[in-house]
Amino acid sequence: MNTECIGDCVKLNGKVYPCTISLTLDLVGGKWKAVILYHLRDKPKRYNELHKEMPTVTEMTLSLQLKKLEKDGLVKRKVYGKKPPIKVVYSLTDLGKSFVPVLEAITEWGNQVVSENGEFLYNSLGPSQ
Numbered sequence: 001m002n003t004e005c006i007g008d009c010v011k012l013n014g015k016v017y018p019c020t021i022s023l024t025l026d027l028v029g030g031k032w033k034a035v036i037l038y039h040l041r042d043k044p045k046r047y048n049e050l051h052k053e054m055p056t057v058t059e060m061t062l063s064l065q066l067k068k069l070e071k072d073g074l075v076k077r078k079v080y081g082k083k084p085p086i087k088v089v090y091s092l093t094d095l096g097k098s099f100v101p102v103l104e105a106i107t108e109w110g111n112q113v114v115s116e117n118g119e120f121l122y123n124s125l126g127p128s129q
Helices: 020-028 033-040 047-053 059-071 094-098 100-117
Strands: 010-012 015-017 075-080 087-092
Touching (some): 015 020, 033 047, 033 059, 033 075, 033 087, 047 059, 087 094, 094 100
Antiparallel strands (some): 010 015, 075 087
């Protein structure tokens, strides 16, 4: 059975998509969403922890992507405390956790592509020296 095309289109959270691939890429596509999910796969993290693990993402982009992931139900944001300084922790929801096997497959595939056609770099200067 072709699970992608059971219906003429699919609907989630009031949004209609032509297929499940389109839905999936809307939820996790783009340059940073999957990377954020990857960094949250093992444990909840604070905003600054995520930013340190992804130093090339701008603060505005990280903040916007976290909000989108939260809105789409993949990430939850928990606030501790009522007045500054407050502590905010991000973690995967059950829906977000269900995407972890896909992230692992993407990572494995990317490692294979680099092993066969590229090179791993260990610092900004190129291969470790």
